[in-house]
Amino acid sequence: GQNIDQPTEMTATEGAIVQINCTYQTSGFNGLFWYQQHAGEAPTFLSYNVLDGLEEKGRFSSFLSRSKGYSYLLLKELQMKDSASYLCAVLDNYGQNFVFGPGTRLSVLP
Amino acid sequence: DSGVTQTPKHLITATGQRVTLRCSPRSGDLSVYWYQQSLDQGLQFLIHYYNGEERAKGNILERFSAQQFPDLHSELNLSSLELGDSALYFCASSEDYQETQYFGPGTRLLVL
Numbered sequence: 001g002q003n004i005d006q007p008t009e010m011t012a013t014e015g016a017i018v019q020i021n022c023t024y025q026t027s028g029f030n031g032l033f034w035y036q037q038h039a040g041e042a043p044t045f046l047s048y049n050v051l052d053g054l055e056e057k058g059r060f061s062s063f064l065s066r067s068k069g070y071s072y073l074l075l076k077e078l079q080m081k082d083s084a085s086y087l088c089a090v091l092d093n094y095g096q097n098f099v100f101g102p103g104t105r106l107s108v109l110p
Numbered sequence: 111d112s113g114v115t116q117t118p119k120h121l122i123t124a125t126g127q128r129v130t131l132r133c134s135p136r137s138g139d140l141s142v143y144w145y146q147q148s149l150d151q152g153l154q155f156l157i158h159y160y161n162g163e164e165r166a167k168g169n170i171l172e173r174f175s176a177q178q179f180p181d182l183h184s185e186l187n188l189s190s191l192e193l194g195d196s197a198l199y200f201c202a203s204s205e206d207y208q209e210t211q212y213f214g215p216g217t218r219l220l221v222l
Contacts, residue, residue: 033210042112042200042213043153087153097166098143098211100153 002026004101006088011107012078020073020104022088030091034062034073037085037103046073046086075106083108113137114203114214122220128189131217135182135203141165142184143204143211144176148197159184160206191221 004024012018024032031050035043049055049064049071061074075082085103092099113136123129135142144156146169155168159178170176173191178184188195198218202211 035213040198042215044112045210045212048210089153097158097168098155100145100155102152 002090002092002099004088004090004099006086006101006104008102009105009107011109014078014080014108014110016078017074017076018078018106020075020086020088020106022071022073022101024069024071024088024090024099024101026090026092026099028092029066032062032064032071033089033091033098034060034071035087035089037087039084043087078108080108080110082106112212112214114201114212116199116201116214116217118217119215120218120220122222123191124222125191125193127191127221128187129191129219131186131188131199131201131219133184133186133201133203133214135184135201136212139203139205139212140182141204141206141209141211142178142182143202144170144184144186145200145202146197147200147216148194151197153200156186188219193221195219196221 034046037043047062054063059076064071087103088101115134117132140161142159145153156170158166176186198216200216202213204211
């Protein structure tokens with residue numbers, strides 16, 4: 001079956017660093033994506049990992065371990081505008097189907 | 111702006127009715143995906159089309175159907191609507207079926 005787990009909610013302080021974890025069990029793997037979604041808006045692409053290791057893009061970094069079925073999204077120098085849901089999604093074995101996790105709602109406090 | 115357009119933005123209808131949601135992908139994108147997002151729920155994959163052909167089906171009800179036309183725009187048809195069908199319906203497109211998806215602004219459907 002397909003299963004992706006993320007913490008439901010997280011809270012952090014402006015200027016801090018937060019790590020959002022994602023574990024997955026899917027029928028095959030062709031890449032893992034992170035999306036940001038503000039309430040009532042469309043998800044927007046943040047990062048893509050297909051090989052093990054860390055991908056850095058500005059304040060955001062994403063890590064993947066395929067052997068552990070694990071990824072995390074690291075957000076540095078948090079800003080109030082980073083308050084949103086963060087969705088982890090896995091592209092399945094045939095590259096046809098994206099399986100999205102339930103999302104982690106991040107609240108950034110002043 | 112992702113370049114993906116969806117119409118209408120909002121739709122209010124009654125139970126038992128039928129509606130059609132429309133999606134125009136980014137220029138050059140061949141893949142179109144449809145998702146449903148209910149209140150406080152994650153994104154549920156419905157269906158994927160690539161260059162006019164259906165490639166994958168997710169949790170799509172039999173009352174729902176979709177198609178992708180030769181000009182690559184796509185329509186999602188929802189029939190015999192129920193209260194539980196009230197949700198945000200997103201369309202996303204990508205250049206190929208293993209590429210990053212770009213989401214449209216969504217259609218908010220309310221079934222009364």
